[in-house]
Amino acid sequence: MTLASEFREAVRIAWSSLRSNVLRTSLTTLGIVIGILTVTLMGTAITGLNSAFRKSVGAIGADVLFIQRFSWFSSEAEWRASRNRKELTLQQARDVERLSTFAKAVSVESNGRGTVQLDRRKAKGVWVAGNSEQSLEVRGLTLTAGRWLSPGDVQAGRAVCVVGSYIAEKFFPYGGAVGSRLKLNGMPFEVVGVLDKQGSFFDGTNLDNQMVIPITRFTEEMTRFPDFSIAVKVRNPELMEEAREELTGIMRKLRRVPPDAPDDFAINQQEAIVAFFNRVGGTIALVALFITSLSLFVGGIGIMNIMFVSVAERTREIGIRKAIGAKRRTILVQFLVEAASITLGAGLVGILIAWPLTLVIDQFLAATMPWWLVGLALLISTATGVVSGFLPAWRAAGMDPVDALRAE
Amino acid sequence: MPLIRIRDLTRHYVMGSETVHALRGVSLDIEKGEYLAIMGPSGSGKSTLMNLLGCLDTPNSGTYELNGTNVADMDDNALAEVRNREIGFVFQSFNLLARSDSLHNVELPLVYAGVPVEERVERARQALGNVGLAERLHHRPNELSGGQRQRVAVARALVNNPSIVLADEPTGNLDSRTGEEILGLFEQLSRRGNTIIVVTHEEDVAQHARRIIRIRDGLIAADEVNPKPRSAGASSLHAA
Numbered sequence: 001m002t003l004a005s006e007f008r009e010a011v012r013i014a015w016s017s018l019r020s021n022v023l024r025t026s027l028t029t030l031g032i033v034i035g036i037l038t039v040t041l042m043g044t045a046i047t048g049l050n051s052a053f054r055k056s057v058g059a060i061g062a063d064v065l066f067i068q069r070f071s072w073f074s075s076e077a078e079w080r081a082s083r084n085r086k087e088l089t090l091q092q093a094r095d096v097e098r099l100s101t102f103a104k105a106v107s108v109e110s111n112g113r114g115t116v117q118l119d120r121r122k123a124k125g126v127w128v129a130g131n132s133e134q135s136l137e138v139r140g141l142t143l144t145a146g147r148w149l150s151p152g153d154v155q156a157g158r159a160v161c162v163v164g165s166y167i168a169e170k171f172f173p174y175g176g177a178v179g180s181r182l183k184l185n186g187m188p189f190e191v192v193g194v195l196d197k198q199g200s201f202f203d204g205t206n207l208d209n210q211m212v213i214p215i216t217r218f219t220e221e222m223t224r225f226p227d228f229s230i231a232v233k234v235r236n237p238e239l240m241e242e243a244r245e246e247l248t249g250i251m252r253k254l255r256r257v258p259p260d261a262p263d264d265f266a267i268n269q270q271e272a273i274v275a276f277f278n279r280v281g282g283t284i285a286l287v288a289l290f291i292t293s294l295s296l297f298v299g300g301i302g303i304m305n306i307m308f309v310s311v312a313e314r315t316r317e318i319g320i321r322k323a324i325g326a327k328r329r330t331i332l333v334q335f336l337v338e339a340a341s342i343t344l345g346a347g348l349v350g351i352l353i354a355w356p357l358t359l360v361i362d363q364f365l366a367a368t369m370p371w372w373l374v375g376l377a378l379l380i381s382t383a384t385g386v387v388s389g390f391l392p393a394w395r396a397a398g399m400d401p402v403d404a405l406r407a408e
Numbered sequence: 409m410p411l412i413r414i415r416d417l418t419r420h421y422v423m424g425s426e427t428v429h430a431l432r433g434v435s436l437d438i439e440k441g442e443y444l445a446i447m448g449p450s451g452s453g454k455s456t457l458m459n460l461l462g463c464l465d466t467p468n469s470g471t472y473e474l475n476g477t478n479v480a481d482m483d484d485n486a487l488a489e490v491r492n493r494e495i496g497f498v499f500q501s502f503n504l505l506a507r508s509d510s511l512h513n514v515e516l517p518l519v520y521a522g523v524p525v526e527e528r529v530e531r532a533r534q535a536l537g538n539v540g541l542a543e544r545l546h547h548r549p550n551e552l553s554g555g556q557r558q559r560v561a562v563a564r565a566l567v568n569n570p571s572i573v574l575a576d577e578p579t580g581n582l583d584s585r586t587g588e589e590i591l592g593l594f595e596q597l598s599r600r601g602n603t604i605i606v607v608t609h610e611e612d613v614a615q616h617a618r619r620i621i622r623i624r625d626g627l628i629a630a631d632e633v634n635p636k637p638r639s640a641g642a643s644s645l646h647a648a
Contacts, residue, residue, distance in 0.1 A: 400465075
């Protein structure tokens with residue numbers, strides 16, 4: 001007997017057997033449904049988070065080094081030790097630009113929050129970025145309309161601004177942003193450019209809700225003790241390490257760090273975020289894996305139990321089939337297919353529940369259900385059935401036909 | 409060469425601390441085309457002999473040659489194949505699959521034999537027609553009378569053209585009239601050249617066979633030719 005026709009017969013038997021025990025079967029599958037639901041939802045969340053993160057990090061730029069007062073990721077002890085570091089100054093930024101040979105462009109940046117106003121319309125908590133003329137290139141931004149800050153704007157600290165698409169739409173829904181005036185914390189700024197739409201950062205920050213002003217103006221309007229960050233776009237991304245060495249040397253000299261003292265600044269890099277994220281992502285995946293395998297395990301035990309019942313109930317049938325010529329393998333395949341059909345069905349139900357949930361979650365957090373995940377979930381559910389059905393099926397296959405035929 | 413050649417077959421069972429000797433050395437030849445009854449009271453060993461003849465069980469010692477092959481030492485899978493090809497069972501309690509209709513029940517041996525689906529359905533249809541159930545292809549066992557169920561079982565037993573039809577108390581669950589009907593069917597099959605072995609404890613049933621073997625205490629007590637086999641007569645047989 002060929003395996004294919006054996007398999008067809010097994011599917012037929014499984015179907016008729018499941019149909020005659022609908023309630024019992026569906027109750028048993030609950031565990032598997034929940035398991036597969038967890039698999040898909042976790043997978044969905046993780047892939048969603050991943051792609052959102054990659055997009056966000058891509059915006060930072062892999063070829064940019066950030067010279068800042070603090071390291072992005074430091075332990076509490078490290079932070080304590082670095083708390084009293086002196087601020088970076090505008091002059092240091094200018095000097096880095098002048099001295100660095102690896103730098104393709106240098107941007108001086110400082111960030112704050114402010115209130116933007118036009119007549120009676122008002123937006124609070126807008127992200128205000130103090131930038132220099134080269135920030136456009138370093139930050140990898142593009143413009144929809146107008147121009148970026150000119151060297152003159154930065155030099156003279158002119159009251160001009162470039163706004164994000166969200167701000168532009170909010171205050172100038174009918175266009176005409178460039179050339180108009182917006183008030184930032186009560187002071188008028190002329191809009192010279194509008195940025196392309198960027199979307200949101202993975203933490204949910206709306207990148208389009210921003211206003212860029214000359215860094216020199218920023219120090220006057222926004223804060224009396226500005227803390228700068230110097231972003232250096234490196235000419236050749238393969239020479240990141242060399243560039244970092246050079247910048248460390250330059251900064252130590254500029255800040256007059258004694259030769260035996262540690263750096264009193266930090267050079268941050270996108271890679272650090274990626275590493276950090278991968279660590280967090282790995283932990284999330286591990287927890288997800290644990291929860292998932294737990295519910296699948298519990299579900300699998302349920303399936304095993306119901307399959308033992310099914311085998312016991314059908315001892316006579318097994319005897320008949322054996323008398324007629326079914327081999328061990330035939331009976332084994334029959335019950336494995338039955339168990340796998342139950343769990344495959346449960347997997348399908350799990351996915352059908354997970355799919356609309358994904359759409360709901362997507363409203364708050366980036367979440368997508370890729371096809372490979374659907375395939376994986378179905379594969380896992382089938383495998384669970386085969387594994388948990390094996391023992392009962394093995395028992396059925398090994399039955400003695402004489403005894404089985406005598407069973408009531 | 410006889411179809412079945414049995415020599416010194418023994419079979420014992422260990423039950424707790426006791427060993428039950430069900431067969432103590434049985435030798436027997438059965439020719440192709442015989443209609444044979446195996447008789448004996450319960451506990452005589454006739455069921456054990458039937459299980460061995462039907463390749464459902466293997467002996468502790470002795471040889472059993474079926475169509476020239478020794479099946480006494482075969483493993484489970486090889487025996488399954490022999491059962492599928494060589495033996496058609498008819499049981500006292502019919503032993504049909506409750507959830508399948510007549511057609512699929514009769515098809516089943518062909519499924520296990522790997523016969524392609526079209527041929528399978530055609531042969532099953534024919535086998536059911538031969539036992540007068542052409543109109544009952546899609547009835548499930550619980551929609552059929554006892555006699556009809558046993559005919560489905562006979563059709564299933566015959567569908568793969570086995571060397572032997574092995575019937576275990578085939579009339580035990582039927583009223584006497586329906587029982588006669590089934591025995592009439594066996595006579596017909598026998599006339600067509602099928603080898604039929606009926607295991608029974610009813611003298612009436614055994615009298616239909618042309619040869620009667622009596623088993624007592626695990627041994628053959630008598631092996632006699634029935635000079636005048638009883639005919640199921642002109643009972644209501646649905647001829648094919």
